[in-house]
Amino acid sequence: MRKSYICLGLILAICIAVFVLPAFPSCPLNALMNWGLVAGVLATLTIVAFYFEFEMVALSSKEIALVSMLGTISAVLRIPFTAMPGVQPCTFLVICSGYVFGPVAGFMVGAMTALVSNFFLGHGPWTPYQMFAWGLAGVTAAYIGRFNLGRIWLVIFGIAWGYLYGVIMNAWFWATFVYPLTLRTFVVTETNSLWFDTFHAIGNAIFLGLFGVKTIAILDRFRKRFNWGLASEPTGTPLPV
């Protein structure tokens, strides 16, 4: 079975685990489960699954160097650019990377963003969820890229991810630290960072609206120069001689 289906299954499982089930207190599963724990294990498994997927598709030093460099850039943008609360240039870069280089690279860049920057900012229980959230932003961006959707979609997508990132981070927070787990507590937890997420979304929209096309062009120019060979792209290296 393709590893990506496993990834997809895991993502689905997490969504059900942290979003859907606990919100229905009558479900008997709730009595048995510790949702905070479950969500953590599943997020970690997803990351591991993508690590394995990347191992399968990364062919050479080129892909490895590129994905790590994009991850570094994105991580670095998270560190000194915290001057504007909520506005995160790294989300923008993760989205552009996923758009150009496909879902697996997108996930890896997103995951690197959180993992690497936290060596500097401080790791915490949030690390796997940040990796998961940004990784997912990269994966989904790949589909925008695959259908060649334009600027308007990028902006909408950026706004959506501004909020979705918040939703994922809050869901973790909610499942772990809020009691009882009901729809009502969920809604309130989700709204606590509304202000922050709105800034994130606006930031994404401006970044993607003004510079999305340009950044994608830069990455795309590079991809062509590089004979990028990841994930079902035709590897068009002209043979020597």
Next chain:
Amino acid sequence: MIRMDSLTFCYSGASIPALKDINLEIGDGEFVLVTGPSGGGKSTLCRCLNGLIPHFHGGRITGRVEVGGLDVIKHPTKELATTVGMVFQDPENQLVAMDVEREIAFGLENLAFPRDVIAKRIEESLDTLGISSLRYRPLHELSGGEKQKVAIASILALHPDIVVLDEPTSELDPKGAEEVLSIVERLNDELGITVVLIEHRLDRVIHLVDRVIVMHEGRAIADGGARDIFDNGEIADIGVGIPPIIKLVQKLKQKGVSLDNIPLTVKEGRVMLEKVFRERGRKTLPQDERVKGKPIIEIENLWHVYPQGLTALKNVSLRICEGEFVAIMGRNASGKSTLVKHVNGLLKPTKGRVRVAGIDTREATIAEMAQRVGYVFQNPNDHLFADTVQEEVAFTLKNLGYRGREIASRVDEMLERFNLKEYSRQYPRSLSGGERQRVALASVLVAHPQVLILDEPTRGMEYRLKSELMQFLEEYRDRGNTVILVTHDVETVAEHADRVILLGEGRVVVDGSKRDVLSQALLFSPQVNRLVQAFEKYGVPGDILTADEALDLLI
């Protein structure tokens, strides 16, 4: 043993081949220097030796390359790793691990050596390069020279027969460069490794090598011993930077002075030219006194302490006038960059005062200072972000609050002056290195600053671009502006600057005219001055700095 038979290579997407019909043979244990102007095919040639071409960079290749009995076209780079080791230009980009030990282990691990062999090889290569004290140090704390040594160690650990170095010193300061080159010499001399070195600063290496290959437009236009190569004057015309002593001897020969050989070191030069100087060198040179304008930069008792607690400048007082061409020199971390960053307000004094054109930098923003002080950084790529050259240049004016027609006319003027008109709609990053440098300059000078600061502009720059840049700076200065050049490049300073300020440990050590500072100095003397110092007993003026001055004296 390296053999190339009618090798032609064309990068994919390029219309002109980067290498044309190369036939070469390099024997075991040879020390070969590859030089020539940029874009001549030096790097391409070297990348053919370990199979990066054609396996990594796609393209069309014809002919044959054989290295140590292996056909490069059939064997990818990773199989050639134990035969050919490659050291690259920027040490930063070839190190992949976090500390020195792991870095050296990386290649060995890839080749699946057992642990005990790796341990032995690490020990060996650390000792050979004399860097065992760095073993557990994180790489990002090392200096450029140290990093480059680690890169060489990591290659050496694979026990290659051939080491190829692609401009290994161009990102380093003179001390680092010297250390790296002496190591390279030892590799060849003591370990018998074949060395292929790309370098454009010939004065550093010319006496070490057995053979020189000059690449120009994809062809090897000259190939032979160093003395033979420089005997014909043609290679100077294609933009190879000839060391000043050799230049002097070449010119003397052209003027009919009979000299039977080309000197490769200062010592050889002294022996060879002693007679010439004894007979003719008694003239005095006309003193070139420049009229100074009124002071434009006034620095009074400047101290700077960085937030981490490092005191970078200690009580510096300076006065720089309009129309001066000042070079600021000194070791790494002697405070050069810190000092000039105060002039345009990037840094503010911890104590003391900096005034430029009467404005106290503490009371002005960097943007306000940008109207008066232009600052060009080493890497032009750091300047470039816009889609077209025109936008790039206009950006500075927009920042400074100019609007509409004013912008258009000033940008046009700049593009005209820097010969960039034809590229105005092009993407700046697709231009060549020299053109990018001009765009960076234009983007700073469009604000019409009275002071221009350049931080290490010539590091790693080939000869032709360097002289182009210097010519421009002199023009700019002649219009009454001030140029401040931060540099390690003694020869450039000797030729173009008026005044030299030498910093050490954050203090001004010497400040005076270039003749006073650069002549009779040990480390900071240009080649020709070191030559002339020996002839003072014959009445030769001791403050001659450049080949042209020496020539004026002798002819």
Next chain:
Amino acid sequence: MISFRYQDKGTAIHKLNPFCKLAWICGVLVLALLFDNPLYLLALFVSTLPLVWAARVGKEWASIMKLSLYLCLLVIVINALVSNQGSHVLYQFPFHIPIWGTPKITLEAILCGIGNAVRLTAIISAFAILTLTLHPDNLMLAMIKMKLPYKSVLVTSLATRFVPTLIDDIGTITDVQQSRGLELNKGGLRQKIRGRMTIIIPLLSNSLDRTFQVAEAMESRAFGNGAKRTFYNRIGMSAVDIAILAFLFLLLAMGISMSLLGQGEYSYYPTLGGMNIGLLEGLMLSILALLLFMMLPLAYLKRRIDLD
């Protein structure tokens, strides 16, 4: 200059086997999520403090913990606001929201929030210790030994390696653009973002150029050779390390069985539960506490053996 949170201080905790640290953090995390009893959680938090002291990272630890204050406050406020349960009503809002009912703040809800805040503090404290004492490279090494695929781990390690380089790059490019009159903090959000982009784009393009060279350098050193790669660095497993791991597993097993027995549970609603700890529970709790504190003396023992 921003630097790694990790600084090698050479203490027993820094020298501890990375597996032990990872197992420990898992242990703390699981226990923190299993137990609800605030006393248990407090004990868990307290158990991390000796490690902070032993690793001599007090100042750095405190700076990370400061960030968690905001989160703690959030936990308390959210729990207090959202819960309609609890019998001791402290304040009833004077309005009514349809479907929702009348919001009120109860003593139980606030205490529930405080309990969860303690849980959060314990977890963050443990992670802070991990960040401050585990070298990123050792984490990578542990990941490889745990059979995570090498290329993916290499990506992580490369990305970490280039962070200082790129931070320097950002510094230079910022200087460049400021020298050209860019004012980073002028104007509205849109203009600020435009300003940021004049730094991000050169950074991106320069770094992509670096990528080429990095890949070339890796190829030149036989990366992807096909042979099964060996690893020079390894994580030494001494008897003490195994002992620590065994203790940690024991700890985990204890914790889970206690949780299954219903110990460590606590209910805030409708009224605060009592804190009666029975004989068995008390016994198990003391064993648990003992296990939690075992790490430190064992770490010292390991250091002593290493030094000899």
